[in-house]
Amino acid sequence: MQVESVAWITERKNVLMGFFFLLTLLAWIAFVDERTKRPWRFYWLALILYMLALSAKTTACTLPAALLLILWLQKKPINRERILQIAPFFLLALGMGLVSVWWERYHQGTRLALAPLGPIERILVASRALWFYLGKLIWPSNLTFIYPRWTIVSTRPLEYAWLLAGAGLCAVIYFGRRRLGRGVEVAAAFFVATLSPVLGFIMLFTFYYTFVADHY
Structure with a gap:
C-alpha cells in the first residue's frame, strides 16, 4: 500500500516520518523502563527524534x-x-499541526474541499474511511492512485451502517478485553488515532478528489 513512498521522491517523507516515529517510541519505552540506567538520556533522545519525525511529516x-x-x-x-x-x-504536535492546517487552508486551496459537508457527514466519512483502511490492511487488493469520491447523504439510513458496525466492533473489543487483553484495545486505539488527521475532520487537498488514499 506504500508504493508511492518508495517510487516517488516527494513521498519519501512517509519513510522518514515512520523511521523517526518508531525510533521515538523505542526511546520512550526505554525511558519508562525502570531497569534503564540514566533514563533521561532516552527522554531527550525521544524528544529530538520526535522533532525529526514532525519535520518529515x-x-x-x-x-x-x-x-x-x-x-x-x-x-x-x-x-x-x-x-x-x-x-x-x-x-x-499542536504547533506543527496548526501550521499544517493553516497551510492546507490558505496555501493549498482546501478551504472549500469539505465545505458542503456538515458535522454528521464528516462523521459518516470518517467511519467509512476507517473500515476502508482496515479492509485494505487485511486484504490489499484493487489498489489505485485515486479512489472514487463517495457521495455522502446523511438522510439515507444505509450511510450509517459503517458507523454502527464500528460501534459494534468497539463494544466487542471493550467487553471482550478480559479475554483479548489490553493489546487489542491499544492496537485499535492506535489505529484510529494515527488515522485521525486524514479521516475528514481536517481539510486536505486530496479531498477534492477522494476521501481515502493508499499513502495515508
Whole structure:
C-alpha cells in the first residue's frame, strides 16, 4: 500500500516520518523502563527524534497518544508526572499541526474541499474511511492512485451502517478485553488515532478528489 513512498521522491517523507516515529517510541519505552540506567538520556533522545519525525511529516502529531497508550499497555500509572513528561511532545504536535492546517487552508486551496459537508457527514466519512483502511490492511487488493469520491447523504439510513458496525466492533473489543487483553484495545486505539488527521475532520487537498488514499 506504500508504493508511492518508495517510487516517488516527494513521498519519501512517509519513510522518514515512520523511521523517526518508531525510533521515538523505542526511546520512550526505554525511558519508562525502570531497569534503564540514566533514563533521561532516552527522554531527550525521544524528544529530538520526535522533532525529526514532525519535520518529515506532520502526521506524526498523533504520537503523544501513542505514548499514553504505551503506558497504559504496560500498566504503568498515568499520573501528573507522566503527563508533564508528555506535555512537550503534545506542544510540538499542536504547533506543527496548526501550521499544517493553516497551510492546507490558505496555501493549498482546501478551504472549500469539505465545505458542503456538515458535522454528521464528516462523521459518516470518517467511519467509512476507517473500515476502508482496515479492509485494505487485511486484504490489499484493487489498489489505485485515486479512489472514487463517495457521495455522502446523511438522510439515507444505509450511510450509517459503517458507523454502527464500528460501534459494534468497539463494544466487542471493550467487553471482550478480559479475554483479548489490553493489546487489542491499544492496537485499535492506535489505529484510529494515527488515522485521525486524514479521516475528514481536517481539510486536505486530496479531498477534492477522494476521501481515502493508499499513502495515508
